Amino acid sequence: MATLSAQPRFLRSITLDRASKFTSTEFFSDVNLSPHLYEKRLTDTIELAVYSVPDLKRIPFEEAVKQHFEPTTTGTFYGPSWSTHWFKLKVTIPHKWSGDRVELLWDSNSEAMVWSTDGVPRQGLTGDRGNDRRVEYTLLKSAKGGETIELFVEMACNGMFGTGNGGLINPPDNNRSFQLAQVEIAVPNKAAWQLYYDIQVIRGMANGLPSDTARAQEALYACNQVIDTFSRENVEKSLQNCLKITHQFLSKKAAPDVHRVTAVGNCHIDTAWLWPYAETRRKTARSWSTQLRLIEEYPEYVFVCSQAQQLEWLSQDYPKLFKEIQAASKKGRFQTIGATWVEMDCNLPSGESFCRQFLYGQRFYEKNFGSRSKIFWLPDTFGYSAQLPQIVKQAGAEYFFTQKLSWNNINKFPNTTFTWVGLDGTKVLTHMAPCETYTAQADVDDMIRSIKNNRDLAYSNQSLMPYGNGDGGGGPQRAMLERIRRMNNIDGLPRCETGGAEEFFESVEKNAKGLQEWKGELYFELHRGTYTSQAASKRYNRKLEFLLRDVEIVSTMSHAFGRDSKYPKNEIDSLWKNLLLNQFHDVLPGSAIEMANIDARAIYKDIETKATKLLDDGLTSLYQSPQLPGDDAKYIVFNSLGWARSEIVEIPAHTGDNLQQYSAGRNAGYVKVDSGAFDFNDVAESKADERRVQAFASGEDFILENDWVAAKFNKQGHLISLFDKQEDRELVPKGHAGNKLKLFDDIPLYWDAWDVEIYHLNTGRDAGKGKARIGEVGPLRATLVVKYALSENSTAVQTIVLTAVSPRLDFHTEVDWHENRVFLKAEFIWDILSDFATYDSQFGVVQRPTTYNTSQDYAKFEVCGHKFADLSEHGYGVALLNDCKFGYSCHGNVMRLSLLRAPKSPDANCDMDALLERRPMSFLMVEGAKNVILDTIKRAEDTDHIIVRLHEAYGGRARFKLWSSLDFQSIHRCNILEENEHSLEFSKDGRSSGWLVMRPFEILTLKLKVK
């Protein structure tokens, strides 16, 4: 009689779950595969001693090993957070382990680094749970048996993501301790590990491929069969049988023309984030030494590394490791990419800062690694300026890589592999990883996402997968490389190949056809709060960009006019590098912890002090020039801008002088100064002017009035009328007002310091009432002072200034800010009709809609602008200027400038007590085109030529000449890296260039020699 089959149908969901549990270290880990991953383990042949470094110091190896080490044991707790503990290990290998591979298993529940006894970092270790866990270090590939090995382990009392408790972005807990839970030596079971990796891929396919395909069902069947075959009683034999099943499944090859995924090993190390800069310096050594070990073990493996600053730190702190990296780079295995000094924010820095990011980055790579980077690699930055394509190309790079727009929370970005067309029309081949992460785990899901989310498969049948743990560093793990080997050529998946990012782009360039184009900025539809959080950093960045510009102009002039001062090249380099460092994409945007912000603030202060001294030295040396105004002048004013100006300047008052207007206490006074471009003016020569300004009361209201405008404020300080006297035009619509300080609830969905969400706009209300009074009454400067109680906790004082020489109204605002998740904005409503507002940006402007017609429009409910936002109809407009702010919104005729936020994570004290302020010998000159801005004057990097950088600012053609008070000897057009492209003509008298032509928004760099 036939019997029925004993085996019921295997069920999909249950089998998938069963396969997960088979390799789990959490569930059934006593009876599944995991206890067999190591066939031998020992703890008692390890001698362990510790030295705990006092005062949270991070000391070098040479100092650490000289200290007295005390015996210790596993199970001990170490702390507090951010402290360091050095361990000395003496490991004796048993004789019977001869021929075995021996690994050290170290789990201190924190980050740690293995050092050789001769002081070379060997590998990082991470005791965190989850994907970042890395506790194995290979002591011996094949033991002799009986040998003794000594090494050191440097334990850092922080996890991969700092020391926050109970949530990734919670502020650090400075009183944590970390348990040294495991110190063991072990011999891995090769067959068990092979099966472990096989099953991960096969289960991944069973789960990820469409369940109605034969391949998915085959995978499911193989999983079921493997687990049925595995026997706890006869482990070794059953492992071999299991491997037969997996090999049969894995050996079925992919079709020749399937999608190709280039797996690029990378390790995103945030230069500061949930940890300070000082910890990042160690993270680089931990992460990169680890990658060198993988490079030794896996001949196909290629690792890419970005951020020249981190490599420079490594060369200073770990010179021997740096040499190893240089050697691996020569073999093409450890590739330096990115092209910039740090992976900077791309909303807030100026155009010149962008140029310097590339200048210092590319020069570092060229000097230390023999070549520049062809790729601008920026996977994790919060939006990308429309000027980047032009700057990328002018800085010797070809390609752009990111993935961040996959985080958009309103619209899906429509392209994957495409041509990005910049503000001026420059084109850059761009790829946004369709696996939608830069920390891919190199698993089946990443492969499937690489096709599913690839929006350009029709044009390019390949994608890049940046894999490896990141943010806190770490990088690829052995398991990832094992999975890639298995997914290299297997039926059902794209072909996954290890490789470098450059070779990927070169292949796309060769094989792609008809790529789509995207013109203009890559606006990121998330993290819109980063234009405003950490007001002080933003203010410093803007001010110091200006200050360094002035230092370079004055130092170049001083040098050019033959003063004996030497151009302070090394000092300027070091100041620029530090400013560029703070432009890192979690520091300047304001998304780092308080500790990192304190460091950044100290760096800013140092730059300010040193740059101010350099400026003073330069001006003093220039002032002594016989070509400049005479000795009897009390004050000399220098105009560092490339155009003529009239300004009211405040100077200290002295007895006996006869100034037109004094300040309230008569210790200062005001003078009018007219100055040419890059010119010096003697204040003593300034004469009284017929132009006047006045402040007066009119009923309950106050009026500031000069030749151009009459501005009327109510007693609360609201601007209820702004009348343009020359155009006979009222700018404030009837019944509305400007200069309203408004508060909005600002509670985002998760990323506290990063995000302001669209619904905050529903919660706007007027901040508490202001009380206005007249301050100064003219004739040069008239002011209104307004005191506000913004809320129960916060106050503000505004000084509203109108001078005799300009239609510009200044609102000098100081806020004492103590709020929780509240957003402060200044609102203006204008009688202007326009569907677009125009925002100042890097070396150009960007226009954005003032409508909410489409989801792309309202996704831009808060945007980044630099020095101004303009709302104009044909032939007429009004602009909001600022000297330290970046967040704007403009909807219809309502313009808002974002002043302050109050997020609590990851810095619980973000912007508390923030103070907010705004202040308002010709050498080189542009003649013939007012749309050309002469922005930068500096000495060349390698010679004593002068570098001049200009840009076309209005979006039109320009034809102009460059005029100099010193004779030109040569003029060359060059790129951002200061390499000559071709020489240009100049006039016979040497004072003027030939006609120069610029395209809309073009950036032009010239290299000059003057007599």
Ligand SMILES: [Zn+2]
């Ligand atoms: Zn990052």
